Amino acid sequence: MPDECLPGALDSMRDALLAWYAADHRALPWRDTTDPYEILVAEVMSQQTQLERVVDAWEAFLERWPTVAALADTPRAEVVAFWSDHRLGYNRRARFLHESASIIAHDWDGSFPREPDELERLPGVGPYTANAVASFAFNNGDAVVDTNVKRILFRLCTASTDREPSYERLASRLMPPATSRQWNNAMMELGGVVCEKRPRCDEGNCPWRRWCDAYATGDFTAPDVPSQPTFDGSRRQFRGRIVRIVSEAGRVTCSELGPRVRVDFDPADQDDRSWLRDLVESLAADGLVRLETATDEWAVAPVAE
DNA sequence: ATCCCGTTCA
């Protein structure tokens, strides 16, 4: 996606989007804070999880662990249990958040770095989250590029090229200097409520209609998002069950765990036992549970620390 | 079935 697909009237486009956002937008609670810890919690929770499902969990999480120090002082297992209780999915994100809290508390003396490059060194923090935290906490980020932003840019410039676009470069050129807090909120708002898979250009009063290739041509093709395999019966589903069982029940042996994970699990069957063991090992490697092999029969327990 | 304000590891 070449730069020349941007119209000459860059300033008008920028003003139009910022005015559109200022006029009305969703009242997401983390938009009312600039505390980097609160922002980080919101962003990590929001990775691949719908925002409506995040709001309650975010408020409960911050009530329980109001500061990065409080979270760092908590045993990992409690954070994992919270994640599981609130059905946030992707339990590894609970571990990443807990590890990040420890790093901030110990290596950064309790205060967050302001630069995206520094934030990106935290576990579970990639380019998106680093720029989101830098933007919303410090107004110090680059343009964020998530699936929403990609969809907007693709449609904006779809008639201009058939080459693989550099979304980062284009997004960055579009953002007015030193406006990342407002700008990134506005871009994601546009992608979230107007430029959705099924676009709502007129209903949503899209501020970019007059510059948009897709609006002009009626071709609202969007970039392919990789589809996920069926969840039912998947490894991911069983991993999630194990984490929840251990969070609720504490230490359980293989024979106790198996039937609670899969109804037709046979504790006497070696294949069943190694199937379960493999899942537990992967969870232990992810720091979500602890595998005990000291006794007769192996068991799984809440993660230490 | 498909989507959801991504990141990690191979």
Next chain:
DNA sequence: TGAACGGGAT
């Protein structure tokens, strides 16, 4: 570059 990672909602 691709697969794996959870699970609720529509």
